[in-house]
Amino acid sequence: MRTRPLKVALLGCGVVGSEVARIMTTHAxxxxxxxxxxxxxxxxxxxxxxxxxxxxxxxxVTTDATALVKRGDIDVVVEVIGGIxxxxxxITTAFEHGASVVSANKALLAQDGADLHAAxxxxxxxxxxxxxxxxxxxxxxxxxxxxxxxxxxxxLGIVNGTTNFILDKMDSTGAGYQEALDxxxxxxxxxxxxxxxxxxxxxxxxxxxxxxxAFHTRVRLDDVYREGMTxxxxxxxxxxxxxxxxxxxxxxxxxxxxxxxxxxxxxPAMIPLTHPLASVRGAYNAVFVESDAxxxxxxxxxxxxxSPTASAVLGDLVAVCRNxxxxxxxxxxxxxxxxxxxxxxxxxxxxxxxxxxxxxxxxLAQVATVFAEHGVSxxxxxxxxKDGEASLVVVTHRASDASLSGTVEALRKLDxxxxxxxxxxxxxx
Amino acid sequence: MRTRPLKVALLGCGVVGSEVARIMTTHAxxxxxxxxxxxxxxxxxxxxxxxxxxxxxxxxVTTDATALVKRGDIDVVVEVIGGIxxxxxxITTAFEHGASVVSANKALLAQDGADLHAAxxxxxxxxxxxxxxxxxxxxxxxxxxxxxxxxxxxxLGIVNGTTNFILDKMDSTGAGYQEALDxxxxxxxxxxxxxxxxxxxxxxxxxxxxxxxAFHTRVRLDDVYREGMTxxxxxxxxxxxxxxxxxxxxxxxxxxxxxxxxxxxxxPAMIPLTHPLASVRGAYNAVFVESDAxxxxxxxxxxxxxSPTASAVLGDLVAVCRNxxxxxxxxxxxxxxxxxxxxxxxxxxxxxxxxxxxxxxxxLAQVATVFAEHGVSxxxxxxxxKDGEASLVVVTHRASDASLSGTVEALRKLDxxxxxxxxxxxxxx
Numbered sequence: 001m002r003t004r005p006l007k008v009a010l011l012g013c014g015v016v017g018s019e020v021a022r023i024m025t026t027h028a029x030x031x032x033x034x035x036x037x038x039x040x041x042x043x044x045x046x047x048x049x050x051x052x053x054x055x056x057x058x059x060x061v062t063t064d065a066t067a068l069v070k071r072g073d074i075d076v077v078v079e080v081i082g083g084i085x086x087x088x089x090x091i092t093t094a095f096e097h098g099a100s101v102v103s104a105n106k107a108l109l110a111q112d113g114a115d116l117h118a119a120x121x122x123x124x125x126x127x128x129x130x131x132x133x134x135x136x137x138x139x140x141x142x143x144x145x146x147x148x149x150x151x152x153x154x155x156l157g158i159v160n161g162t163t164n165f166i167l168d169k170m171d172s173t174g175a176g177y178q179e180a181l182d183x184x185x186x187x188x189x190x191x192x193x194x195x196x197x198x199x200x201x202x203x204x205x206x207x208x209x210x211x212x213x214a215f216h217t218r219v220r221l222d223d224v225y226r227e228g229m230t231x232x233x234x235x236x237x238x239x240x241x242x243x244x245x246x247x248x249x250x251x252x253x254x255x256x257x258x259x260x261x262x263x264x265x266x267x268p269a270m271i272p273l274t275h276p277l278a279s280v281r282g283a284y285n286a287v288f289v290e291s292d293a294x295x296x297x298x299x300x301x302x303x304x305x306x307s308p309t310a311s312a313v314l315g316d317l318v319a320v321c322r323n324x325x326x327x328x329x330x331x332x333x334x335x336x337x338x339x340x341x342x343x344x345x346x347x348x349x350x351x352x353x354x355x356x357x358x359x360x361x362x363x364l365a366q367v368a369t370v371f372a373e374h375g376v377s378x379x380x381x382x383x384x385x386k387d388g389e390a391s392l393v394v395v396t397h398r399a400s401d402a403s404l405s406g407t408v409e410a411l412r413k414l415d416x417x418x419x420x421x422x423x424x425x426x427x428x429x
Numbered sequence: 430m431r432t433r434p435l436k437v438a439l440l441g442c443g444v445v446g447s448e449v450a451r452i453m454t455t456h457a458x459x460x461x462x463x464x465x466x467x468x469x470x471x472x473x474x475x476x477x478x479x480x481x482x483x484x485x486x487x488x489x490v491t492t493d494a495t496a497l498v499k500r501g502d503i504d505v506v507v508e509v510i511g512g513i514x515x516x517x518x519x520i521t522t523a524f525e526h527g528a529s530v531v532s533a534n535k536a537l538l539a540q541d542g543a544d545l546h547a548a549x550x551x552x553x554x555x556x557x558x559x560x561x562x563x564x565x566x567x568x569x570x571x572x573x574x575x576x577x578x579x580x581x582x583x584x585l586g587i588v589n590g591t592t593n594f595i596l597d598k599m600d601s602t603g604a605g606y607q608e609a610l611d612x613x614x615x616x617x618x619x620x621x622x623x624x625x626x627x628x629x630x631x632x633x634x635x636x637x638x639x640x641x642x643a644f645h646t647r648v649r650l651d652d653v654y655r656e657g658m659t660x661x662x663x664x665x666x667x668x669x670x671x672x673x674x675x676x677x678x679x680x681x682x683x684x685x686x687x688x689x690x691x692x693x694x695x696x697p698a699m700i701p702l703t704h705p706l707a708s709v710r711g712a713y714n715a716v717f718v719e720s721d722a723x724x725x726x727x728x729x730x731x732x733x734x735x736s737p738t739a740s741a742v743l744g745d746l747v748a749v750c751r752n753x754x755x756x757x758x759x760x761x762x763x764x765x766x767x768x769x770x771x772x773x774x775x776x777x778x779x780x781x782x783x784x785x786x787x788x789x790x791x792x793l794a795q796v797a798t799v800f801a802e803h804g805v806s807x808x809x810x811x812x813x814x815k816d817g818e819a820s821l822v823v824v825t826h827r828a829s830d831a832s833l834s835g836t837v838e839a840l841r842k843l844d845x846x847x848x849x850x851x852x853x854x855x856x857x858x
Contacts, residue, residue, distance in 0.1 A: 022724060023578065032451040033645070034577050060515060136723035138567070138575035146559060146567035149452065149743020150461050216462070276729060279708060293452060293740035294565035294730065300705060301726035311722035314578020330758035336462040 002037035006321050009074045010044045010097070011065050011090055012081040013053055016104060016131070017044070019310035020078060020317075021056050028310030031314070035321040039076075043068045065242045069094040076320050078313060080131075088112055095123040100205035100324060101376045102316040104131035104309055110205035110221040113212065117333035126329050128316035132207045134159050134285040136308030137301040138315070143289070144331050151292040152214040155253040156428060158207040159396040161283030161303040163229050163249040167268070168281050171246050176234050189283050199228035200266040203251045210287070211253035211264040216227060216337035219253075219264050225344035227267035232357075236268075236422050239393060242382075245270040246278050250427060254347070261342045270352055271428035278428075288428070350379070352395050352429070354410065354421040359390035363416045367392060370414065374407040375399065389418075396427065435750050437490075438503045438528070439473045440494050440519055441510040442482055445533060445560070446473070448739035449746075449832070450485050450506060460743070464750040466703050468505075472497045473542035498523040507742060508532040509560075513563060517541055524552040529753060531745040532736055533560035539634035539650040542641060545764035555758050557745035562635045563588050565737030566730040567744070572642045572718070573760050578719040581643040584682040585857060588635040590712030590732040591626035592658050592678040594618045595724040596697075597710050600675050600823050605663050628657035629695040632680045640682035640693040645766035648682075648693050654773035656696035665697075665851050668783060668822060671811075672855075675707050683776070690771045699781055700857035707857075717857075774831030779808070779836040779858070781824050784840065788819035792845045796821060797842065803836040804828065824855065842850040 010017055010026070024031065024041055032038040044056060045065035053061070062068055069090050077094040079101060083089045087108050091101050092115075101120070103109065109132050111114070120127040130140045134157070143152065158164050162184060167179040181198070184190035196202045204224040211219040229249045240247050248271055253264045271278050276298045280286040281354055285303025290296050302308040323330050357363045364383060371378050377397040384391050394403070404423075411417050437453070439446055453460065453470055461467040473485060475495035482490065491497055498506055498519050501597040506523040508530060510516045516537050517522045520530050521544075530549070532538065538545070549556040559569045563586070572581065586591050591613060598609040606742050613619035625631045633653040643730070669676050677700055682693045700707050705727050709715040714732025719725050731737040752759050786792045793812060800807050806826040813820050825833070833852075840846050 027578070027580065030580070030766075031578060034760075034763060074792075115451070137726060138571035141570060141575050142567035145748055146570050146744040147740065148747035149456070149460060149745075151456065151459070151739040166858070216459075276708075279705075291740065293448070293736040293743070295734075295737055297566060297728075298729035299726075299728060302724045305724075307722040308724055311576065311579040311720065315575040316578075318577035319574055322760065323757070326755075326757040328752070328755040331463075331751065334463060337459075 002325065003033065005038040005040035006035070006075040006324065007040050007042035007067050007073055008317065009042055009077045011079045013044050013046045013056070014080070015306035016309045016313065017080045018053060019306040020080065020313050023310055023314055025055055031318065034318050035324055037321065039317070039321060042073070042074060061366055065090055066093065069099065070097050072097050074099045074326055076317060077101045078317060079105060080313065081105070082107065084108055085113060091116055092119045095119045095125045100126035100320045102313055102320055103127070103129045104313055105129070106132040106202070106205040106209060110208040113209065114218050114335070121332050124329060126320045126323055127332070128320055128330065130316050131309045131312035133209050134287060135301070135303040135305060136311045137285055137287065137299050137303065139287055139299055140213060142299065143210070144334070147291055147294060150294050152289060153255045153292065154290040155210050155214050155287060157210065157251045157287035158277055158278065158280050158285050159250055159251045159287065159303060160197055160203045160249060161285055162190045162194065164280060164285070165283045167229065167232065167247055167249060170232070171237055174234055177230060177232060198230050200249065202224045202251060203266040205268050207251035207253055207264045210251065212335065214253055215255060215262045215339055216334045217262060217339040217341070218335045219262070219341055222229060223264055223341040225265035225267070229268040232268050233422070236424060237342065240270045241350060243270060243352065243395070245272050245426070247424070248277060248340065253428065256342065261340045263342050263344070263347050265344060265347060267425060269425045269427040275428040291328070345400060345405070347401045348398050349427040350396055350398055351404050352393070352424045352426055353408070354390040355394070356418040357390050357392050358416045358418065359385040359388050360416070363390070364392065366396070366414055366416055367411065370410045371407055374403050374410065376403050376407050391421065396398060430461065431754065434463070434467040434469035435504040435753060436469050436471035436502055438471055438497050438506045440506060440508045442473050442475045443509070444486070444735035445738045445742065446509045447482060448735040449509065449742050451610045454484055454744055460747065462749050465754050466750065468746070470748060471503060477534070480507070481616055486819055494519055495522065498528065499526050501526055504753055505746060506530045507746065508534060509742065510534070511536065513537055513540060520545055521548045524548045524554045529555035529749045531742055531749055532556070533742055534558070534560045535561040535631070535634040535638060539637040542638065543647050543762065543764070550761050551688065553758060555749045556761070557749055557759065559745050560738045560741035562638050563716060564730070564732040564734060565740045566714055566716065566728045566732065568716055568728055569642060571728065572639070573763070576720055576723060579723050581718060582684045582721065583719040584639050584643050584716060585706065586639065586680045586716035586781065587677055587706055587709050587714050588680045588716065588732060589626055589632045589678060590714055591623065591708060592621045593714070594712045595599065595627070596658065596661065596676055596678060599661070599663065600666055603663055606659060606661060609692035624709055627659050629655045632678060632695040632733055634692045636682055636695050639680065640691060641764065642648050642690045644684060644768055645763045646691060646768040647764045648691070648770055652770040654694035656694070658697040661697050663852070665853060668781060669699045672781065672824065674697060674701050676853070677706060685771065690769045692771050692773070692776050694776060695771060695855060698854045698856040704857040774829060774834070776830045777827050779825055779827055779855040780833050781822070781853045781855055782837070784821040784823070785847040785850055786819050786821050787845045787847065788814040788817050789845070792819070793821065795843055795845055796823070796840065799839045800825070800836055803839065805832050805836050820850070
């Protein structure tokens with residue numbers, strides 16, 4: 001084994017960073033044996049240098065992250081700051097000064113992944129980011145390496161623990177959205193401002209990263225259709241139950257049936273209770289992958305948290321250090337397929353639509369005509385009427401999102417349709 | 430991209446090999462893009478050269494596997510023959526003649542993994558074998574690479590599809606073992622001679638491989654305790670249901686609580702219906718991994734079959750080719766921890782024991798005394814009596830297998846115990 005240590009600079013020492021530093025210290029012998037050389041924490045860049053950080057030598061702490069990544073003797077920079085800047089500049093500076101990078105930064109990878117990969121490649125360095133998607137769950141590496149000889153057709157994932165906790169709570173207790181969110185906040189599963197989670201921004205970043213890797217195509221955050229889950233109601237869960245379904249916020253990356261394009265989207269959807277994703281409880285994450293040869297695979301585990309995320313970061317750190325010792329680099333960006341990313345209108349799926357309608361003869365015929373005119377075929381209809389009010393629940397066969405939108409627009413114009421109570425896609429069948 | 434192709438020799442062209450060859454041809458452009466150079470099928474060694482093999486140039490087919498691996502211009506040998514010899518000799522010969530090796534051979538890896546890894550290392554070549562455990566499910570790579578910075582404490586897996594199909598059938602239909610086996614045979618899930626599957630030999634080989642990787646310790650096939658599932662009865666499933674459990678044939682690799690030793694075993698066990706492994710249906714495989722930092726992870730997918738196994742082989746092929754282009758090798762054997770493998774007697778778990786006893790006063794007291802004398806603490810007891818016969822169902826707290834064996838031996842000697850109807854371990858709690 002080489003005795004000269006590999007030097008690691010840690011950018012950020014919050015929940016994840018402090019856990020990375022702790023494990024690097026407590027498991028130093030194991031890491032050395034697995035890498036083939038010792039690893040040494042050479043510097044820790046923080047915003048608040050005066051905070052006491054147990055187990056970290058104060059002499060290593062600095063507020064000057066730029067100087068740290070420019071030192072020139074750093075082998076690997078571990079970036080767990082999050083956000084776009086200064087993370088982006090620090091990472092590219094690190095490459096320019098000879099370091100490889102391990103990052104857990106989903107927002108940055110989703111927005112600027114292509115540029116960062118290019119910077120890594122120019123400098124012949126590694127950029128690894130297993131921790132950016134679904135925390136501890138090995139997902140980037142299986143997609144990028146294990147399935148490298150296969151053709152991935154669909155990735156269907158619960159990639160946000162906060163929203164899964166909320167939806168699971170609504171499902172199991174009948175609670176409304178606000179009540180379930182309050183509980184998630186109280187238990188620390190939701191942040192004070194839960195927007196990034198509940199509006200699907202976090203999941204959309206992960207969808208962009210997953211789609212890019214799965215389809216060997218650049219998928220930007222802007223390419224990902226995004227709908228949050230704040231409007232999911234207890235009534236939606238009741239409807240889902242009647243269909244033998246539950247509701248999950250899903251990140252869905254799909255190759256079109258003709259193989260010529262891909263789509264990426266995040267929205268709440270009904271999935272059958274028999275689907276493996278339906279039983280993913282609490283804040284857990286799980287990602288279902290369908291490919292030509294392997295068939296259906298699922299990866300399940302904790303999608304967030306200091307320790308799980310640190311586990312993913314350290315797995316990458318070992319790989320990058322090993323590459324460094326053998327003067328090699330791991331797989332970089334693979335975007336050779338360069339498939340067009342189609343807009344949401346071209347997505348084809350099934351829909352569950354609840355309409356409030358007048359309780360009088362002929363309404364169903366009117367509604368059915370509108371569906372037919374837009375080429376959306378109806379699978380089942382259920383009518384419930386009382387006191388002059390009635391509801392119609394329509395489940396469609398597979399149709400394009402554009403056709404469905406056109407249908408809904410036309411339905412709203414019918415005098416007999418008082419309102420569209422909910423529209424939800426049905427996935428995983 | 431390099432234009433000179435990497436040359437691949439395929440040893441074996443059965444269900445898996447023919448699928449590997451097919452995908453290498455149909456997905457040649459994708460593989461080239463992902464590797465950075467084209468790959469070329471340079472030879473196919475078979476036993477029956479006259480069999481028509483669609484899509485394979487007859488000029489590539491040979492019966493002389495030894496000459497093929499000795500050619501000297503082969504970059505990667507893909508071994509999908511199975512069995513110990515001639516596979517072992519062909520693999521070591523391949524290393525000596527400059528090739529890296531991708532294998533799907535669980536029996537060989539479990540028996541001679543250490544020697545094969547040593548041969549690979551001596552010749553500075555790669556030995557990859559993702560397909561040897563759980564077919565298409567990425568498992569070796571996640572354990573060996575993604576969790577390389579973590580400490581794995583337990584691996585709990587359904588790694589044999591045949592037995593899972595049979596047990597699932599027994600669970601869902603109430604069928605007996607023979608009836609479920611007959612159906613599995615009729616549907617092609619069980620072989621004419623199902624011994625390797627139902628007696629747990631196949632799962633034991635996989636357990637040895639998984640334990641070795643998970644604990645960075647050499648675990649030989651002989652180190653794995655093995656019990657088949659041919660004696661699991663419909664009555665056992667009824668007992669399991671009463672406990673809120675089902676029965677699975679599990680491969681269990683554990684680090685002892687003090688961290689100083691490991692165990693590996695295969696046997697049928699009750700697991701709670703709430704455990705993610707309980708809902709693994711049909712011939713699917715799933716492996717549950719518990720580690721210090723990552724927590725609980727699960728990997729799920731098809732554990733066998735031509736296409737899924739080919740997917741795993743091709744993922745390895747891409748990785749090995751990439752390594753070859755950069756003159757590097759991937760992770761080799763990691764056995765530095767060299768922990769002792771403890772015998773089954775030292776395994777600590779819970780037990781579900783059904784006793785046929787005389788229906789008279791004092792029997793429970795006698796039985797309870799025997800448990801106490803052997804230091805096995807009882808969690809629950811259920812008595813059922815009719816017509817002078819009675820049954821006692823005892824569920825224990827955690828105890829060593831040796832203590833439990835001693836208890837059962839003593840119970841058999843009691844006049845009031847007519848027989849021990851079943852003993853089953855309870856896992857996954």
